[in-house]
Amino acid sequence: MAAVHGPKRPSIMSRSPEDTTSVNLYDRLFEQQLEAGASVLLATENVVDAYLDNKPATRGKQKYSRHQRDSDFWSSDVVNGIPSEAWQAEGATLALARYLGQEPVANPLLLERIAAESPRLVRRAVRYSGLVLQQHSPRRTELDRIASSNPNIAEFCRMLDIFDGAYRERVATVDIWKKMLVDLSPFEILIYASLYAFERLNPAEFAMPWRPTEERSVAEGQWQAINDILIWKLATASATSLRPKEKDLGRSLRTHLSPYLFPSPDGPPPRHDLRAAFEALLEAQIELNSFISQSADAFSFDDGIEFVRIGDRALDIVERDASVRAAWKRDGRKLERLHGYWFYRALVEFFHSDLATKTIGLPENHEANRVACIRAIRTKLQLTDVYGLDDAVTTDSGVQVDLFQALLATELTSAFYQRDFLQAFVTHLNETGHWAPALSLLALEGIATGHNRFPLTWSDRKAKIERIVGWTVSKKSPRGSPLMAAAILDFWTNDLVTLAARLRQGEPGLHPKLFERPILKMDRLLIQLPWIFGLQNNSTAAINNLRRIGARRGDARLETRRIEEQLGRLFESRGFRVVLNWQPVDESDARAGEVDLICALGRIVLVLEVKSTFIRQSQRDAWLHGTTTLRKAGHQLRRKVPAVERALSEGSDLAAELNLAGDAGSVSVHGWIVDTSIECDHQRFSGFLKVSLEEVLIALRDDRHLLNDPAGILSGRFQEHDIAISDDAHTERSLYPRGFTVEGFMDAVEKEAVWEEPGC
Incomplete structure (x- = not known):
């Protein structure tokens, strides 16, 4: 393809404007751009931008699907005639990455032509496409064919093979350990996750109100792996296991939790095999996630580095642009400092309010409640000043909830779990020297006082509303509002039954993470994880609850x-x-x-x-x-x-x-x-x-x-x-x-x- 020639003009001028079904819309757009006086390169760039922006959205009166858009774009005359210099533009590279990242549409001749003219561009597009983890795709087969006559692409394919082998190995390890836990219900998976949390998730740090960034990132990596395991279990669990009855809960607790907390020669023995299998699965999931984030994603999306092959089974990272990597780390530090900025803004507002001179809650809980108020003010300031929220937000159920009350409820919940679970556990851990007897003492204290102090808690909706209604006390509702408590509960609830149905049906969409909606609902059962609620970043949780999961809210x-x-x-x-x-x-x-x-x-x-x-x-x-x-x-x-x-x-x-x-x-x-x-x-x-x-x-x-x-x-x-x-x-x-x-x-x-x- 000679660089001096522009794309071939499609013959559409004799067709009527209403005849949109047989006209390639991208060729039509190209013609319109030329008629408006744009150069060939500018017209081409505008066509590519339209494709990247998912335009057009409709074809005639019909919705234009992603597959139809891909098919029309990659079969259009304008794309198949793009001059060489136009492929060097960023937009064209991103478009080629989109081609390589999808499977239904094929244009192998075009890919071969681009690879012959600019193998570096193809390598870059492959990186951006995420093909490194989708090597079953027919696009990888196209690359292999090109590699037979193109040494640059051949070397790149060898690197992809190394990634593929490493990825498959890690996935296989995860699958092996999943088979050991296939009979566990989602509730039982959460039991073993909670035992692991109190044993391994930095229990010494449970008593610290502030933790260094590095320690939080390690814990969050473990949380993410637990979240992935729960998602797997929800997608494969039976419908009955997602709606456990009281007898089912009792059986699960007797078999999987009580033997660790209350060991008895007359009772069932602890399932050390399942606990070990869960720990092995979690470590394998962490390793897989780490490989994806630190190797595969770095390969795909970090322009500051380049991978080079060492032998047939190893890759090394060469830093090409230190400034790119430094910018990523600098942005992370900015987020940390912004978190502190909003805390200090809240501090000023709190001490200029009437709350500063009041006893908040019971005298023995006053200081913790005071900090909870400041943190709730912090998040509300950020949500209102930066994200445009009003004093009230609408939940998924359509009920309006007072924003500050919803934030305060979760902060008070965090303070409660921090004090009555995590710090109390650390005290017992220091006394006993072992996590199991420490958890036993914690649970026995709860039984003696009529409270649940197990490593995970559960209740029905009515009991949970009664428990948090005291946190909705206001001038308007001096005894608290059950309606507001219910709305707050909905605001933070992740319905696992609904999520499981979506997962099994393969429906697209975002899945709430454990910390974004930390109240887990299984039918009438509400489950909370003290080690999540007590340590999570409630500000990030609230922002992502509303702006990520709730991005399509009417508000x-x-x-x-x-x-x-x-x-x-x-x-x-x-x-x-x-x-x-x-x-x-x-x-x-x-x-x-x-x-x-x-x-x-x-x-x-x-x-x-x-x-x-x-x-x-x-x-x-x-x-x-x-x-x-x-x-x-x-x-x-x-x-x-x-x-x-x-x-x-x-x-x-x-x-x-x-x-x-x-x-x-x-x-x-x-x-x-x-x-x-x-x-x-x-x-x-x-x-x-x-x-x-x-x-x-x-x-x-x-x-x-x-x-x-x-x-x-x-x-x-x-x-x-x-x-x-x-x-x-x-x-x-x-x-x-x-x-x-x-x-x-x-x-x-x-x-x-x-x-x-x-x-x-």
């Missing part, structure tokens, strides 16, 4: 609009003129669409594209966010910024609203992508800077000192019962020592001054 659109409004008010507090949701009036700019936020001060204009998502925990998810949502945001700004510039230059109403009437030529317009997530922070998309919404918020508020743990609370220098803060206790050099200016604000954001630590 989500209103919340997005509220984010823009609140950010606009914050800009206005600094003297900016703000226009929300501006629509271009010029027909030539119609494709630009609605502009989320336009802020002007002096002769500088900021055009902001606001994105709201959730907190990601893997490199793969971060890469997907960058190559989908953020990439699309860059393209949107590429259209919106010129539309704003034209409107201002033409003396439109927009100029008057922004107080920019007069010499429009002196106006400087800048576009930013402002995103609620930290991923890809300070990267550029289509030339536009991506920054986190929280960074913009901190820069406008000028309170970056709260990022630096000013009282040493998070570093452990203070115990929680010593928490106190005053208005002037944390004065630190302002971002604007000579006063706030728009130039100073932009400089602070663009140079990441918000993130500078003391001494930097």
Whole structure:
């Protein structure tokens, strides 16, 4: 294929506009782009972007499926005639990665042609496609055929073979141990998970309110593996095991839990074989997950490294760009510091409220309840200021729940499990020196006082509502509200019966993780895991409960609009003129669409594209966010910024609203992508800077000192019962020592001054 030729023009001009069923929509779009005056390369790029953005969404009056879209795109004349230089563009590489990542549609001749011209591009697309873990795909067969005559692809396939062997080996090990536990019910799996947790999940740290990041990440890796095992069990369990009756629970407890807590020569012996098998399965699952995240995902999504083959069975990692890897770690540290920032914001709000002078709950629980209130305030501030939530949210059942009450309930639950389970267990562990008698003493204490102190707890819905109704006490409901308690319960509940049905039917969709909705429901039975509830990050749990699992809630659109409004008010507090949701009036700019936020001060204009998502925990998810949502945001700004510039230059109403009437030529317009997530922070998309919404918020508020743990609370220098803060206790050099200016604000954001630590 000669590089000088453009794609062949499809012959569609003689067809009627209504005849959409026989016309390739991507060829039609290409023709339209050329007729509008676009160059061949630009028209090609726009067609590729449409495909990556899952457009068109409909074909005539019918929904355009993913399979139909793939089929039309890869059979189109425009794609099969793309010039060589066009394949070097990022969008084309991502499109090729999508081809390699799907199975139904084949175009082996095109892949062979691209590989002959640019094997490096094909290798890159293979990495992005995730084919490394999908080597049963016919796309891998196509690569093998190409490898027979292409040494570069042949070497790459050898590396894929090594990955495939290592992956299959780990999957096989997991499957072997699963067979040992195939007869266990989901409830029994949770029993062995809980025994493991109290034996192995850093029991000495159960008594610590704050744990180092490294220790939390190890525990979270174990939680994820337990979550994976539970998902497997739900997908394979019988319907009756998901709806256990009282006699079933009794049998499970007598066989699998009581022998460890209350050993007796007259009772059944402990099932050490099953406990050992569960531990082996968990270790195998952790190893598999580690291989996927640290090897396969690194191979696929880490552009800072490259894998090289050593012999026939080993690979080595060569670092190609240290800055890429450093950026990933830096974003993780930013998340940690933001967590502290919101805690200190909550601390200030708490000590300026009437709660600071009240005894919260029973006197002996006051300090723990006080901290729970502060943490609930922390998460509410973050959810309202960053994610646009209102004072009430709607649960999956359609009932509205008071946001603060829902957050406070989970914080009080965490405090309860921390104090009455985890710390009490550590005390007994120090006395006995062994986890089993320590758990026995804990359970016996509960029996003596009429409470459940087993390593996992269970109750029916009515009993659980009665237990938490006291946490809904307010001026409106001085004795608490059972209706509110029920709504809070629903807010944090993961219905395992429904989830199991979806898994068995292979329905697509997101599955709540253990910490996102930590109340596990099996029919009328509600199960809680003290080692999850007592140690989880409730802030991340709440954000992902609402923004990941609940992304399709009816309130989500209103919340997005509220984010823009609140950010606009914050800009206005600094003297900016703000226009929300501006629509271009010029027909030539119609494709630009609605502009989320336009802020002007002096002769500088900021055009902001606001994105709201959730907190990601893997490199793969971060890469997907960058190559989908953020990439699309860059393209949107590429259209919106010129539309704003034209409107201002033409003396439109927009100029008057922004107080920019007069010499429009002196106006400087800048576009930013402002995103609620930290991923890809300070990267550029289509030339536009991506920054986190929280960074913009901190820069406008000028309170970056709260990022630096000013009282040493998070570093452990203070115990929680010593928490106190005053208005002037944390004065630190302002971002604007000579006063706030728009130039100073932009400089602070663009140079990441918000993130500078003391001494930097």
